[in-house]
Amino acid sequence: MTASDSPRPLRVLFLAFGYSIHAYRRIGLFAADPGFTVHVASDHAYAIPGAGLTLLNGRQGLARARQRLPRFVQAVAAFLAQTGVRQASGSLVQELVVQLFAYRQLLHAVRRFKPDAVFLQTLLYPSYLACLLPESLPCLITFWNGDLVWWAQQNEILKTFKRQIVATGIRGAAAVTVNSNTARAAALEYGLDPARLHVIRYPGVDLAHFTPGDRQAARAELGLGSGPVILCPRGLGGYLNSDILMEAATAVCSVVPDVTFLFVSGVGRDLWEELLALPRSLGLADHFRHDGQIPWERMPAYYRAADSMVSPSSNDSQPNCMLEAMACGTPVILGDIPAIREWVSHGRNGLLVPPRDARALGAAMLTMLRNPEKARTFAAINRNIVRDRVDSVTQCARVKALVRSVLGAGA
Numbered sequence: 001m002t003a004s005d006s007p008r009p010l011r012v013l014f015l016a017f018g019y020s021i022h023a024y025r026r027i028g029l030f031a032a033d034p035g036f037t038v039h040v041a042s043d044h045a046y047a048i049p050g051a052g053l054t055l056l057n058g059r060q061g062l063a064r065a066r067q068r069l070p071r072f073v074q075a076v077a078a079f080l081a082q083t084g085v086r087q088a089s090g091s092l093v094q095e096l097v098v099q100l101f102a103y104r105q106l107l108h109a110v111r112r113f114k115p116d117a118v119f120l121q122t123l124l125y126p127s128y129l130a131c132l133l134p135e136s137l138p139c140l141i142t143f144w145n146g147d148l149v150w151w152a153q154q155n156e157i158l159k160t161f162k163r164q165i166v167a168t169g170i171r172g173a174a175a176v177t178v179n180s181n182t183a184r185a186a187a188l189e190y191g192l193d194p195a196r197l198h199v200i201r202y203p204g205v206d207l208a209h210f211t212p213g214d215r216q217a218a219r220a221e222l223g224l225g226s227g228p229v230i231l232c233p234r235g236l237g238g239y240l241n242s243d244i245l246m247e248a249a250t251a252v253c254s255v256v257p258d259v260t261f262l263f264v265s266g267v268g269r270d271l272w273e274e275l276l277a278l279p280r281s282l283g284l285a286d287h288f289r290h291d292g293q294i295p296w297e298r299m300p301a302y303y304r305a306a307d308s309m310v311s312p313s314s315n316d317s318q319p320n321c322m323l324e325a326m327a328c329g330t331p332v333i334l335g336d337i338p339a340i341r342e343w344v345s346h347g348r349n350g351l352l353v354p355p356r357d358a359r360a361l362g363a364a365m366l367t368m369l370r371n372p373e374k375a376r377t378f379a380a381i382n383r384n385i386v387r388d389r390v391d392s393v394t395q396c397a398r399v400k401a402l403v404r405s406v407l408g409a410g411a
Contacts, residue, residue: 009037010407013115014051015106016042017124021296022320025203026121026142027051029396036400039113041106043126054109056102056126103129110137116407120169123147128165131172138174138406142202144317148178148186166190174406177202177399179318182339198402204395205323205386210300212329212379218304222291227258228369231306231330233299233321235267236275239314241335241355242268246275248312248362253284256369264302266293303328307375308368314355316340323390326382331375333364349381 012030016023024046031038031050038051045055106129110118117138120127124147130139147166170176170190177200178184184199219229230249236242249261263272272290279285294302299321303309309325312335322343325332334340335355344350351367353360368375 009035010117010403010409011037011039011113011115012403013110013113013118014038014040014042014121015118015127015130016040016044016046016121017127018042019044019046020121022203023121024048025296026399029203030119030400030403033400036403039109039115041109041126043102052113054105056105056129099125099129102126103132106130106133117174117403119403123165123169128169131165131168135172139169139172140175140177140403140406141169141173142177143183143187144179148183148317175402177402180339181342183317198398200395200398200402201318201390202392202395202399204390204392205320205327206392207327207387209297210303210324210327212383213300213304215304218301221301222262222305224260224262224305225258227260228256228307229260229262229305230365231302231309231325232261232263232311233265233302233309233325234311234313234319235265236263236271237268240268241312241314242271242275244356244358244361245310245312246278247358248365249288250279250282250284251358251362252365252369253279253287254282255366259287259369261288262302262306263288263290264292264294264299299324300328303330306330308333308365310361310365311335312353312355312361313337318343323386327386329379329383331368331378332382333361333368343385349378349385 014023014027014030016027027038027040027046028048028051030036031048038048039054040046040048040051041054041056043056046053106126110133115137117140118130118133120130120139120141122144123141133139143166167190170187170192173192173196175196175198176187176192177198178187179199179201181199184197187197188194216226219225230252232245232249234240253259253261269290269292276285276288279288303325306325308331309321310333311319311322312333313319314335314337316335316337316339318339322332322334322340326343332344332350334344334350334352336346336352337355340352344352346352351364353364
């Protein structure tokens with residue numbers, strides 16, 4: 001019996017990397033739909049209501065092998081010693097063994113769950129293990145920014161390896177989704193058939209959750225004062241240009257004495273004290289607050305409390321925090337890169353700055369603080385943009401229809 005003949009729910013196995021609120025929401029929208037039965041395979045112990053879980057813990061398998069197969073472990077150690085590979089830095093051989101154990105766990109999940117399709121949330125580990133599954137099992141991929149348009153700070157060997165993974169995944173995918181035209185163009189460069197490539201920005205923005213609200217009430221809820229607040233929700237380090245952001249913010253503090261820079265996200269939290277050194281040296285550290293990782297459910301209060309949201313990133317596809325801020329009526333100041341220009345026109349509905357220009361970023365933040373009428377104009381335009389292009393109801397319906405189409409189950 002084929003999926004199109006069967007009245008039962010479609011069985012979809014999701015693979016996801018680490019913890020991500022975006023993966024959680026994307027998988028959750030299928031798990032909440034009675035038309036689907038969902039199972040998750042991940043190296044993170046996702047607890048998604050209505051979804052089963054297989055924890056891909058290859059390192060646990062390796063530890064068991066060491067206990068049960070001491071001769072094997074000794075042989076591997078001897079081989080490593082002969083080849084000069086140091087285990088202390090995490091040897092390639094050991095990582096391959098770990099991934100073989102994880103693949104074995106994935107195979108067991110496939111045999112038990114018997115999915116109609118697998119749906120990969122990025123091709124980062126462990127998702128790329130699905131490339132080894134039988135070709136008869138339809139595979140869908142949602143590529144994220146790092147998969148296609150940004151290769152991070154990796155050496156050439158890792159970059160080559162990653163490109164090969166992406167190329168292999170694209171060749172075998174029944175369908176691919178991306179969230180920006182920039183990512184779409186990058187996917188096409190791998191030779192992907194355009195008919196299998198879809199710009200679907202799921203799960204989109206929940207417009208019932210992210211709404212404009214009372215700024216003073218939000219500030220009271222978060223324990224903020226009455227002075228201006230600039231929200232920095234992207235994490236710290238690397239392509240996020242946190243050093244530039246901190247330099248610009250410190251300059252703004254010297255002009256606006258009651259401003260607060262509010263940082264959220266657990267990404268790069270270990271860099272906070274290092275980045276705080278500059279404002280601390282000038283006696284301005286009290287203007288900076290880091291609230292760490294904030295539950296998605298609480299984020300509307302942070303957007304509503306802010307006079308603007310800032311993210312001068314050098315690489316992006318479609319940052320959800322940008323869209324959520326726009327939905328809440330919070331003006332956005334962003335790095336001037338192609339993917340962001342798909343959403344923001346400088347001076348029309350936001351401000352764009354060269355990602356590595358601290359002076360331009362500081363000037364943009366002052367412009368927003370000093371022009372409340374401009375902020376109101378931006379807010380009105382942005383709410384409509386989000387509603388028309390990335391409403392979660394529409395985007396979620398589209399991705400579910402895509403899965404049904406791939407399985408011949410109709411829309």
